[in-house]
Amino acid sequence: MQATARMASVVSSTLPARRRLIRDVRRLSTSPVNILFQISTCSASPSNDSLQKLPRRDYLLSIRHEDTQDDLRFQRVEALRVTHYRACTVEMVSSYDRVTDCGETHWLASVRQQLQSASEPVEGLRHLTLYLDDGPCYDFICYDFNATTTTVE
Numbered sequence: 121m122q123a124t125a126r127m128a129s130v131v132s133s134t135l136p137a138r139r140r141l142i143r144d145v146r147r148l149s150t151s152p153v154n155i156l157f158q159i160s161t162c163s164a165s166p167s168n169d170s171l172q173k174l175p176r177r178d179y180l181l182s183i184r185h186e187d188t189q190d191d192l193r194f195q196r197v198e199a200l201r202v203t204h205y206r207a208c209t210v211e212m213v214s215s216y217d218r219v220t221d222c223g224e225t226h227w228l229a230s231v232r233q234q235l236q237s238a239s240e241p242v243e244g245l246r247h248l249t250l251y252l253d254d255g256p257c258y259d260f261i262c263y264d265f266n267a268t269t270t271t272v273e
Contacts (some may be wrong), residue, residue, distance in 0.1 A: 153214060154221040156248065157192065157267040161185040163217050163253040171202075171258070181250070181258060189272050192219060195264035198245065199231050205255035212257040215249040219265065222247040231261045 161167065169183045174193075179200065181192040194200075203212060214220075222228070228247040235242050244263045251257040 154223070155218050156221055156265060157190075157219040159183055159190045159217045159250075160188045160269045167252075169252060179260070183252070184272065187272060188269055190267060190269050192250070192267045193265065194248065194260040194262045195266075197260055197262040198235065199227070199261040201259045203255060203257045203259070208251065208255050208257045212249060212251050212259075215251045215257070217250075217252070219248055219250045219267065222249055222259075227259070228261055 163169075163183070165185065167183055167185045169181065172180045172182070174180055176195075177197045179194045179197055181194070183190045183192070225247045228245065232242045232245055235245070245261060246263070248260045248262060248265055249257060
């Protein structure tokens with residue numbers, strides 16, 4: 121596939137080239153993408169992201185841009201992984217600048233099975249992903265998600 125080959129060859133490309141690559145990768149996706157949130161500014165522009173552990177297995181991912189801040193709260197997180205740049209797959213890149221629900225995945229099924237074997241409830245558990253420019257890609261197995269965007273001065 122052309123986009124897959126281009127992704128492997130892109131090391132430090134220009135913003136228009138990255139946008140074309142992301143568009144091509146999104147076209148490759150065979151399963152429908154359930155978009156839960158689109159970040160307010162392209163992550164290729166200067167930004168600062170930070171992940172903070174909160175009480176009760178909640179995580180807050182804050183993405184600060186020049187004039188806005190997106191606060192993404194993942195609640196009741198059962199599993200979390202962070203994948204950087206070249207280790208990211210084409211499927212991960214399809215979540216560029218947006219939080220997506222991945223639907224049923226092998227990872228979700230594995231976590232669900234482990235929780236069920238420990239007699240834990242699994243109703244509502246889902247796999248959410250967000251890929252930021254050049255990585256990282258954040259993956260959460262969690263029960264709830266919400267997001268807010270605020271203007272910063």
